[in-house]
Amino acid sequence: MAARHEEIAQELRQAIDRGEYPVGGTLPTETELSARYGVSRGTVRQAVAALTTEGRIGSRQGARRVVLGNRRSQSFAELRSFAQWAHAMGRTATGRVLDQHRRPATLEDAEKLQIKPGDEVLQVLRVRGLDGEPVLLERNVYAAWMADSVERLPADCISVVQALYEDIGMIFAYGEHVIDAVAAGAEDARLLEVRRGSPLLRIRRVTTTPAGRPIEWSDDRYISGTVSFTVANSIGSNPLARQAGQA
Amino acid sequence: MAARHEEIAQELRQAIDRGEYPVGGTLPTETELSARYGVSRGTVRQAVAALTTEGRIGSRQGARRVVLGNRRSQSFAELRSFAQWAHAMGRTATGRVLDQHRRPATLEDAEKLQIKPGDEVLQVLRVRGLDGEPVLLERNVYAAWMADSVERLPADCISVVQALYEDIGMIFAYGEHVIDAVAAGAEDARLLEVRRGSPLLRIRRVTTTPAGRPIEWSDDRYISGTVSFTVANSIGSNPLARQAGQA
DNA sequence: GTCATCGACTTGTTCGGACAAGTGATTCCG
DNA sequence: CGGAATCACTTGTCCGAACAAGTCGATGAC
Numbered sequence: 001m002a003a004r005h006e007e008i009a010q011e012l013r014q015a016i017d018r019g020e021y022p023v024g025g026t027l028p029t030e031t032e033l034s035a036r037y038g039v040s041r042g043t044v045r046q047a048v049a050a051l052t053t054e055g056r057i058g059s060r061q062g063a064r065r066v067v068l069g070n071r072r073s074q075s076f077a078e079l080r081s082f083a084q085w086a087h088a089m090g091r092t093a094t095g096r097v098l099d100q101h102r103r104p105a106t107l108e109d110a111e112k113l114q115i116k117p118g119d120e121v122l123q124v125l126r127v128r129g130l131d132g133e134p135v136l137l138e139r140n141v142y143a144a145w146m147a148d149s150v151e152r153l154p155a156d157c158i159s160v161v162q163a164l165y166e167d168i169g170m171i172f173a174y175g176e177h178v179i180d181a182v183a184a185g186a187e188d189a190r191l192l193e194v195r196r197g198s199p200l201l202r203i204r205r206v207t208t209t210p211a212g213r214p215i216e217w218s219d220d221r222y223i224s225g226t227v228s229f230t231v232a233n234s235i236g237s238n239p240l241a242r243q244a245g246q247a
Numbered sequence: 248m249a250a251r252h253e254e255i256a257q258e259l260r261q262a263i264d265r266g267e268y269p270v271g272g273t274l275p276t277e278t279e280l281s282a283r284y285g286v287s288r289g290t291v292r293q294a295v296a297a298l299t300t301e302g303r304i305g306s307r308q309g310a311r312r313v314v315l316g317n318r319r320s321q322s323f324a325e326l327r328s329f330a331q332w333a334h335a336m337g338r339t340a341t342g343r344v345l346d347q348h349r350r351p352a353t354l355e356d357a358e359k360l361q362i363k364p365g366d367e368v369l370q371v372l373r374v375r376g377l378d379g380e381p382v383l384l385e386r387n388v389y390a391a392w393m394a395d396s397v398e399r400l401p402a403d404c405i406s407v408v409q410a411l412y413e414d415i416g417m418i419f420a421y422g423e424h425v426i427d428a429v430a431a432g433a434e435d436a437r438l439l440e441v442r443r444g445s446p447l448l449r450i451r452r453v454t455t456t457p458a459g460r461p462i463e464w465s466d467d468r469y470i471s472g473t474v475s476f477t478v479a480n481s482i483g484s485n486p487l488a489r490q491a492g493q494a
Numbered sequence: 495g496t497c498a499t500c501g502a503c504t505t506g507t508t509c510g511g512a513c514a515a516g517t518g519a520t521t522c523c524g
Numbered sequence: 525c526g527g528a529a530t531c532a533c534t535t536g537t538c539c540g541a542a543c544a545a546g547t548c549g550a551t552g553a554c
Contacts, residue, residue: 003536003537029503031503041539042539043539053300055423058420058421058458060505060547061505061544061547062503062547063504063546063548064505064547066458066459068421068423068455068459174305174480174481174482175480176315177477177480178477179476179478180472180475181428181449181471183445183446183471197444199445200428201426208305211313212271212313212314222428224430228427229426230423230424231424231426233422235457250507251507251508252508276534276535277534277535278533286508286509287508288509289510290507292535307516308514308534309518309535309536310516310517311535
């Protein structure tokens with residue numbers, strides 16, 4: 001957080017959370033913020049642009065910016081790492097590897113990881129919980145160049161993302177997520193201790209390095225009622241997209 | 248699309264979709280793009296910033312930008328309007344109002360719509376379908392100042408958003424969505440023609456005007472397998488947030 | 495009283511410049 | 525041959541300025 005515009009964005013976020021700028025009210029003008037923080041208008045605009053994409057404030061030409069909400073959106077690390085997210089929520093995360101083996105890449109693996117079919121991949125099945133209760137079933141497929149590092153992790157590793165960062169400096173930089181709902185299959189039900197057919201929230205994602213190289217893809221299934229996802233959008237930018245289901 | 252940086256962003260999007268900049272490859276440098284389009288570097292940066300938040304390209308200081316994917320994300324209108332989204336997918340949307348009545352606002356209504364408890368609101372129950380098949384059950388609550396316009400709509404109105412825009416110039420500008428999975432209740436099951444307990448993807452959202460005034464909130468339940476949501480994020484920006492479930 | 499006009503104010507767009515910070519290939523040295 | 529240092533290149537940050545475009549309240553005409 002060295003950049004000045006990030007500092008300002010953070011201060012504005014906190015001010016909104018404190019109620020200094022109430023929901024439905026307006027933010028100070030760019031000129032006033034420039035003077036207050038002693039920066040140029042461009043720097044202020046970078047800061048408020050961040051809050052806008054987060055959905056905290058709305059922006060229209062000619063009118064002051066409006067505070068839309070004070071919901072706190074977790075950081076990327078918290079989003080991508082179940083353990084760090086749980087920690088931020090004041091909950092205790094658990095995790096256990098149930099199965100782990102190497103196999104040749106299927107066509108699906110090859111497409112998602114940008115490798116050739118038949119190349120070796122590492123498949124991992126994990127169950128994760130909050131405060132001892134199972135919450136999430138995670139099926140991961142890692143590219144071969146990651147496999148060694150993942151296999152070295154202990155079976156009860158809490159935070160895979162953090163462990164890989166400390167171990168080999170691996171950073172998970174980008175992710176694409178597809179969200180839908182499915183019924184629990186036989187294996188899902190047994191491992192998550194729910195009835196077959198129970199609704200599960202499914203998130204399928206592909207993660208890449210900062211250089212754009214795919215690291216892994218994953219199929220996460222959350223027990224209904226344990227976790228929800230929040231997304232904000234505006235007429236100017238919509239990170240979220242609805243797609244017809246081809247299951 | 249008057250702004251030059253938006254034009255450039257659109258051209259870059261199309262170039263990526265055409266395969267001119269293949270996935271895994273790099274984009275030209277900012278300097279080169281500046282020269283090509285005859286604009287300053289700042290304008291180019293605004294354009295590529297848009298593609299970055301969409302998750303199409305990755306960005307790291309010192310290195311050229313990387314193409315992450317060419318998935319096309321729908322426009323805001325398509326996201327917010329079931330009808331417009333269906334049209335863009337080449338499907339036919341249907342819709343029917345099952346129930347519509349005014350009632351006093353509950354505490355939940357009041358909080359979400361920023362009104363006082365007891366103020367009048369308009370509740371609407373709609374079922375919507377694709378190509379004749381029911382797909383989505385929609386429970387809407389509109390603020391009183393919108394009620395008249397909504398009531399004037401025909402019961403089989405396909406696109407509520409578009410009708411309200413043409414009728415009174417109402418624009419849905421911001422939205423916040425909470426996504427989770429639930430089991431179909433008795434009413435859900437009957438109206439959607441699925442078994443009780445079937446998994447449904449639930450989207451709860453609040454929509455506001457450009458000025459930040461809440462218009463309506465909604466509880467949408469999609470039949471599993473018919474629709475999925477996609478979101479992209481990066482280490483620098485994450486519109487998506489995971490939250491512990493208090494259902 | 496109602497409505498149109500006006501004008502101060504605010505955000506959006508774009509330019510040009512300067513420097514900091516990080517990357518990646520090359521070069522050089524042991 | 526391997527690894528460290530170098531260096532050109534690229535993106536990130538920040539400044540200051542100017543004008544366009546839209547909002548919103550006040551003013552004034554009818």
